[in-house]
Amino acid sequence: xKKIFMFSMVLVLGIFMQGFAIAExxxxxxxxxxxxxxxxxxxxxxxxxxxxxxYLNILLDSSESITLRLESIxxxxxxxxxxxxxxxxxxxxxxxxxxxxxxxxxxxxxxxxNEFTTDxxxxxxxxxxxxxxxxxxxxPRKSTKFIADNxxxxxxxxxxxxxxxxxxxxxxxxxxxxxxxxxxxxxxxGNGHAVTGTGTGVGVYLSIGNTIKNLNVxxxxxxxxxxxANNALTNNTISNNFIGVFLYSSNSINNTLTNNAxxxxxxxxxxxxxxxxxxxxxxxxxxxxxxxxxxxxxxSTTLTDNTISDNKTGIFLWxxxxxxxxxxxxxxxxxxxxxxxxxxxxTLTDNTIFNNSYGIFFFYSANNQIFYNNNLINNQTQAYIIxxxxxxxxxxxxxxxxxxxxxxxxxxxxxxxxxxxxxxxYYLGSLGYFGYGVDYLPWTTQNGWKKPTMExxxxxxxxxxxxxxxxxxxxxxxxxxxxxxxxxxxxNGNGQVSDDIMQAFINQVSAQTGQHISADAAAILINAAxxxxxx
Numbered sequence: 001x002k003k004i005f006m007f008s009m010v011l012v013l014g015i016f017m018q019g020f021a022i023a024e025x026x027x028x029x030x031x032x033x034x035x036x037x038x039x040x041x042x043x044x045x046x047x048x049x050x051x052x053x054x055y056l057n058i059l060l061d062s063s064e065s066i067t068l069r070l071e072s073i074x075x076x077x078x079x080x081x082x083x084x085x086x087x088x089x090x091x092x093x094x095x096x097x098x099x100x101x102x103x104x105x106x107x108x109x110x111x112x113x114n115e116f117t118t119d120x121x122x123x124x125x126x127x128x129x130x131x132x133x134x135x136x137x138x139x140p141r142k143s144t145k146f147i148a149d150n151x152x153x154x155x156x157x158x159x160x161x162x163x164x165x166x167x168x169x170x171x172x173x174x175x176x177x178x179x180x181x182x183x184x185x186x187x188x189x190g191n192g193h194a195v196t197g198t199g200t201g202v203g204v205y206l207s208i209g210n211t212i213k214n215l216n217v218x219x220x221x222x223x224x225x226x227x228x229a230n231n232a233l234t235n236n237t238i239s240n241n242f243i244g245v246f247l248y249s250s251n252s253i254n255n256t257l258t259n260n261a262x263x264x265x266x267x268x269x270x271x272x273x274x275x276x277x278x279x280x281x282x283x284x285x286x287x288x289x290x291x292x293x294x295x296x297x298x299x300s301t302t303l304t305d306n307t308i309s310d311n312k313t314g315i316f317l318w319x320x321x322x323x324x325x326x327x328x329x330x331x332x333x334x335x336x337x338x339x340x341x342x343x344x345x346x347t348l349t350d351n352t353i354f355n356n357s358y359g360i361f362f363f364y365s366a367n368n369q370i371f372y373n374n375n376l377i378n379n380q381t382q383a384y385i386i387x388x389x390x391x392x393x394x395x396x397x398x399x400x401x402x403x404x405x406x407x408x409x410x411x412x413x414x415x416x417x418x419x420x421x422x423x424x425x426y427y428l429g430s431l432g433y434f435g436y437g438v439d440y441l442p443w444t445t446q447n448g449w450k451k452p453t454m455e456x457x458x459x460x461x462x463x464x465x466x467x468x469x470x471x472x473x474x475x476x477x478x479x480x481x482x483x484x485x486x487x488x489x490x491x492n493g494n495g496q497v498s499d500d501i502m503q504a505f506i507n508q509v510s511a512q513t514g515q516h517i518s519a520d521a522a523a524i525l526i527n528a529a530x531x532x533x534x535x
Contacts, residue, residue: 039052039053039054039055039071039072039073040069040070040071040072041068041069041070041071042068042069042070043067043068044065044066044067044068044084045062045065045066045068045084046061046062046063046064046065046066047060047061047062048060048061048062048068048070050070050071050072050096053072053073054073054074055072055073055074055075055076055077056072056077056096056097056098057072057096058070058072058077058094058095058096058097059094059095059096060079060092060093060094061092061093062090062091062092062093062128063090063091063092064083064084064085064087064089064090064091064130065084065085065087066081066082066083066084066090066130067081067082067083067084068080068081068082072096073221073242074199074200074221074242075139075140075198075199075200075201075221076137076138076139076200076201076221077094077137077138077139078135078136078137078138079135079136079137080133080134080135080136081128081130081133081134081135081136082133083130083131083133085130087130088129088130088131089127089128089129089130089131090127090128090130091125091126091127091128092125092126092127092128093123093124093125094123094124094125095121095122095123095124096122097118097122097123097124098118098122099118099119099120099121099122100117100118100119100120101117101118101122101140102115102116102117102140103115103116103117103118103124103138103139103140104138104139104140104141104142105126105136105137105138106136106137106138106139107134107135107136108134108135109180109205110144110146110178110180110202110205111146111180111182113142114126115142137201139200139201139221140200141198141200141201143176143177143178144177144178144179144180145158145159145175145177145178145179145180146179146180146181146182147169147179147180147181147182147183147186147188148181148182148183148186149164149167149183149184149186151164153169154182154183156169159171159172159173159175159179160172160173160191166187167183167185167186167187168186168187168188168189169186169187169188169189170189170191171188171189171190171191171193171215172191172193173193174193174194174195174196175193175194175195175196176195176196176197177195177197178195178197178201178202178203178204178205178220179195179203179204179205180202180204180205181204181205181206181207181210182207183207184207184208184209184210185208185209185210186207186210186211187210187211187213188204188210188211188212188213188215189213189214189215190212190213190214190215190216190236191214192214192216193215193216194215194216194217194218195215195216195217195218196216196218196219197218197219197220197221197241198219199219199220199221200220200221201220201221201222202220202221202222202223202224202225203217203218203219203220203222203223203224203225203238203241204217204223204224204225205225206224206225206226206227206228206231207228208228208229208230208231209229209230209231210231210232211231211232211233211234212224212231212232212233212234212236213232213233213234213235213236214234214235214236215236215237216236216237216238216239217236217237217238217239217241217244218237218238218239218240218241219240219241220241220242221241221242221243222241222242222243222246223238223239223241223243223244223245223246223265224236224238224244224245224246225246225248226245226246226247226248226252226255226275227247227248227249227251227252228251228252229251229252229253229254229255230253230254230255231255231256232255232256232257232258233245233255233256233257233258233260234256234257234258234259234260235258235259235260236260236261237260237261237262238260238261238262238263238265238268239261239262239263239264239265240264240265241265241266242265242266242267243265243266243267243270244262244263244265244267244268244269244270244288245257245260245262245268245269245270246270246272247269247270247271247272247275247278247298248272248273248275249272249273249274249275250273250274250275250276252271252275252278253275253276253277253278254277254278255275255278255279256278256279256280256281257269257278257279257280257281257283258280258281258282258283259281259282259283260283260284261283261284262283262284262285262286262288262292263284263285263286263287263288264287264288265288265289266288266289266290267288267289267290267291267294268285268286268288268291268292268293268294268311269283269285269292269293269294270291270294270296271293271294271295271296271298271301271320272296272297272298273296273297273298274297274298274299275298275301276298276299276300276301277299277300277301278298278301278302279301279302279304280293280301280302280303280304280306281302281303281304281305281306282304282305282306283306283307284306284307285306285307285308285309285311285314286307286308286309286310286311287309287310287311288311288312289311289312290311290312290313291311291312291313291315291316292308292309292311292313292314292315292333293306293308293314293315293316294313294315294316294318295315295316295317295318295320295323296318296319296320297318297319297320298320298323299320299321299322299323300322300323301320301323301324302323302324302326303315303323303324303325303326303328304324304325304326304327304328305326305327305328306328306329307328307329308328308329308330308331308333309329309330309331309332309333310331310332310333311333311334312333312334312335313333313334313335313338314330314331314333314335314336314337314356315328315330315336315337315338316335316338316340317338317339317340317343317346318340318341318343319340319341319342319343320343320346321342321343321344321345321346322344322345322346323346323347324346324347324348325337325346325347325348325349325351326347326348326349326350326351327350327351328351328352329351329352330351330352330353330354330356331352331353331354331355331356332355332356333356333357334356334357334358335356335357335358335361336353336356336358336359336360336361336379337351337353337359337360337361338358338360338361338363339360339361339362339363339369339388340361340362340363340364341363341364344367344368344369345367345368345369345370346369346370347369347370347371348360348369348370348371348372348374349370349371349372349373349374350373350374351374351375352374352375352377353374353375353376353377353379354375354376354377354378354379354404355377355378355379356379356380357379357380357381358379358380358381358383358384359376359379359381359382359383360376360382360383360384361383361384362383362384362385362386362388362390362437363386363387363388364386364387364388367388367389367390368389368390368391369388369389369390369391370390370391371390371391371392371401372391372392372393372394372398372399372400372401373398373399373400373401373449374401374402375401375402375404375446375447376401376402376403376404377402377404377446378404382403382404382405382428383428383437385428385436385437389437390437392428392437392438392439392440393439393440393441393442394441395441396419396421396441397449398449399420399421399441399442399443399448399449400421400426400439400440400441400442400443401426401439401442401443402442402443402444402445402446402447402448403426403439403442404446406422406426406442407422407444407445412424413426413442413444415444415467416520417520418464418467418469418518418520418521418524419520419524420443420444420445420448420524421441421442421443421444421448422441422442422443422444425438425439425440425441425442426438426439426442427439444463445459445460445463451531451535452527452528452529452531452532453532454483454486454487454490454532455487456528457483457525457528457529457532458480458483458484458487460524460525460528461476461479461480461483461525462476462480464476464517464521464525468518469517469518469520469521470516470517470518470521471516471517472512472516475508475512475516475517478508479505479508479509479525482501482502482504482505482508483505485501486498486501486502486505489501499533502529502532502533503533505525505529506525506526506529506530509522509525509526509529510522510526
């Protein structure tokens with residue numbers, strides 16, 4: 001073998017389904033949990049209880065029926081409250097807090113603060129508006145800087161310099177509290193400084209059209225919170241948070257994340273609850289405890305040229321469709337790419353997926369996936385399919401994927417006509433766990449679908465000599481010498497010299513066709529060399 005907040009975040013910590021009672025074990029090596037993780041409930045009614053949290057065990061009673069997502073995670077209790085009746089308000093009572101202790105309750109953003117002290121039993125009550133949905137979060141500490149489009153940039157003058165012409169706040173010091181941006185189209189330039197929390201709250205809370213750049217964000221429940229549209233995160237370092245970047249709700253659309261380093265969080269990037277049409281490009285997402293990038297109920301998102309490594313799962317799609325994953329490098333995860341539970345019609349091309357326990361993992365109703373021109377290299381299990389389907393190749397010349405365990409005649413891949421494709425199909429899901437897939441045009445070489453280069457021609461000459469397409473080592477060495485000389489001329493800026501050498505290469509191949517070079521091999525070599533000259 002060749003070497004080569006709808007706050008549902010606790011749901012992501014190790015589950016692959018919601019409301020599905022799937023058998024605990026499928027096969028001998030795949031364990032599928034069928035319960036939610038501790039600290040989260042979601043239901044409709046009047047009585048709710050969390051009794052398995054690592055933070056606070058919370059009991060909540062409502063005088064009116066409500067639909068509630070309640071979570072108790074380290075240093076934060078969150079609730080998304082929706083009306084389930086015609087009542088305009090309800091009386092909510094919560095117990096389970098520390099007794100006789102001050103807490104800070106925010107509603108919808110950090111401006112709407114209510115400080116309260118629990119009674120001797122750790123309880124607190126309030127009247128909650130039900131005319132619309134509300135996001136309530138309660139934390140044990142407060143402190144927020146607000147940046148706004150006014151003469152001083154809001155609180156910007158306390159932590160940096162304000163340029164009113166460009167609406168830019170440039171930090172001149174580190175900040176040890178939340179920064180909330182109140183106005184649209186403001187730029188926060190961290191200037192290499194840090195926003196550091198104490199394990200609770202949100203690091204940076206955005207409005208619409210904001211740009212966050214050159215900022216280090218660490219030590220929060222949520223590093224950066226995006227609940228609005230058209231924001232850009234660029235060149236930030238986001239680490240050691242519960243969730244690094246959180247895209248929340250259907251308002252969080254058309255955001256871009258570019259050139260960020262996102263590491264050592266529980267989840268690197270979490271796009272949640274119809275956060276659609278976002279773009280993640282050139283990010284390094286590594287060493288996150290559970291997921292590098294997690295799309296939950298998020299559609300039409302583009303992931304391009306990201307480097308994703310050393311997470312539990314590199315990219316995880318749950319109930320997310322019509323997304324595009326292109327040019328990503330995904331390595332050293334337990335699962336490289338996991339498409340699960342109604343994640344349909346996603347397109348994955350030109351990704352390199354290597355050294356993962358599972359390269360790709362399609363789980364339950366991940367249907368109509370389009371998966372071609374990807375490199376799968378040295379994954380313990382290249383592909384694992386459960387009750388799912390996909391298209392794993394297009395017609396020639398596009399073809400399918402490169403599989404490192406299926407690229408030699410000994411492994412079943414022969415290429416008698418030297419067209420770059422194995423003459424036999426590659427079968428995915430051959431372990432028999434309720435799914436299957438077939439790549440009818442697997443490539444014989446990594447990146448075989450890319451346009452020919454001198455380097456790829458050099459590799460091809462060696463392969464043809466080994467396979468018999470060229471039967472004379474002296475001729476092969478002569479052709480290799482010409483290619484190396486042409487490459488040197490190109491690197492030295494001598495394009496015409498390179499073209500002349502490549503024409504000599506074509507002439508030699510033509511002269512040897514049918515003698516020491518097979519007709520099929522000669523056609524491939526001449527077409528590739530002609531393409532290189534013309535381009």
